[in-house]
Amino acid sequence: MPLNVVFMGTPDFAVPSLAEIVANGHNVVRVYTQPPRKSGRGQKLTKSPVHQFAEIMGLPVETPESFRKSAVIDGLEALNADVACVVAYGQILPQRALDAPTEGCLNLHGSLLPRWRGAAPIQRAIMAGDAQTGVQIMQMAKGLDTGDVLLSETLDIFPHDTAQSLSDRMAQIGAGMWPRILGAVERGAIRPVPQDGEPTYAHKIDKAEARIDWSRPASALDCHIRGLAPFPGAWCEIDGARVKVHMAIAEHGSGRPGEVLDEGLLVACGDSALRLTKVQPAGKPVMTTEAFLHGSPVAKGTVLL
Template sequence: MTLRLAFMGTPDFAVRSLAEIAAAGHEIVRVYTQPPRKRGRGQSEQKTPVHQLAELLGIPVSTPVSFKDDAVLEAFESLDLDAAIVVAFGQILPQRALDAPRLGCLNLHGSLLPRWRGAAPVQRAVMAGDTVTGVQIQQMEAGLDTGPILLSETVAISDTDTAASLHDKLMDTGALMWSRALAALERGSLQAVPQSQEGVTYASKITPEEARIDWTRPAAELSPHIRGLSPFPGAWFELATEKGPVRVKVLMATSEAGEGAPGTALDDKLLIACGAGALRLVRLQREGKGAMKAEDFLRGTAVPAGTVLG
């Protein structure tokens, strides 16, 4: 027996899930994703990663601007679905959409709920210095990531993980969960476990203000903060040069012993004083340049001891 499904997703994080569900032999009758966006210097329209894979798989694609539109909802209801699979779709589904599939809508979320409900669970987990997170499949409700948990896997966060590396771990782990979840859904053996009402945290979107490095913070806090913003949007500081200030992103940094005025270089190898301790900047990206190791960065841009970073 196979399930009649719709898949809703947009970014790279969702691509692996779509591929695994298709490989399991389920009938994916429609893929929903965000509309094409203009990108790049030429401002040409680019389809989302999920859209591109769906076309390769020969699955019809819909790109509604809003799921609140009656025509969109009617078309969705007419699909006569067993279930809808949602992975980083990027739109909130109204109750009418949640009620349409016979077995409801299942969502893959990149944290151990109720910790880090919301838009940026991967980044927030790293930024907060968490040592463990996970991936969960939940039964969707109208609330923000409040639905009961159907399947869960834990994933360790190392002290070298960035948002990018953790993203890939969670993406792969989550994608492999679908075959078990959907097989159990077919059998009627999925057990829904209500979320705890304790330990609720929200993973709000990253704001531009958070990306600028505040050197008055302790180094032990800044190191995971920087990794959680790497590679995008990238934690940054301003460096004074002969041609004026330039923005430099820090993509990796480690905490070390050191003492001085916050933001001051303590040596000529990018050891920077913080509110407590110091940070050794390991990987950087100067404005308009590619990412590089600290030693390569210093060959083109000297940062002698005593330099104050903005």
């Protein structure tokens, strides 16, 4: 028998999950997502990706500014939902909201808990140089990502993975986990497993972190760059202009940190060197370093800041 499901999510990452839940015949009684925000050069109010998809599917949508208002939770309780499925919603749910659906709220999280609890688990895993991560569905509880794990899939982090590519894989794998866990809810076969181990925290990315510190080892900067690609994007200054670096390759080389070692943007780091392969000048699209250098040559010996 199909479940009455509330879905809470906002970005592109959440759309495959909503699509999979609908495709499996569950009755999505309400979609909650973040309110439209200003975006783009014209600062036009834009609905979230989940909002847009929900409207295409004819699903009822609500966009409360805060779930801490009693009237919002009253509306959630009135739905008499069996379960809430939460994917990158972007709001903290108070206990009364967590308790509103009969089976509570289930959250799709992009790490192997308790490692990388918090707002930026995908970016932090790459930035830390982790070889593996995962996608888990957990029972939401009071506290930051502290609930019992209900279902888990492990993923390798490949040497070429960026935050975007890893997020895309997680979104698809995570979407495929919902039919299994909702089937278990229907059968009363949920088997919660408490988190085990020392927690680490994936704090929200601070824009100040994005500046490249060339005194760090090349291997660490490679992870740093990929973990911040495409947003907010690691950056440096080249001849006084800010340039984002979206991809680089570690190579042999030595020099003053930030020094350009050849005509192809091989840059000395604290240990070894990085060849920048994809960059983005301010106000322009991502491009190959070859294309960038064609219009803005960077001389050997230049020091990037």
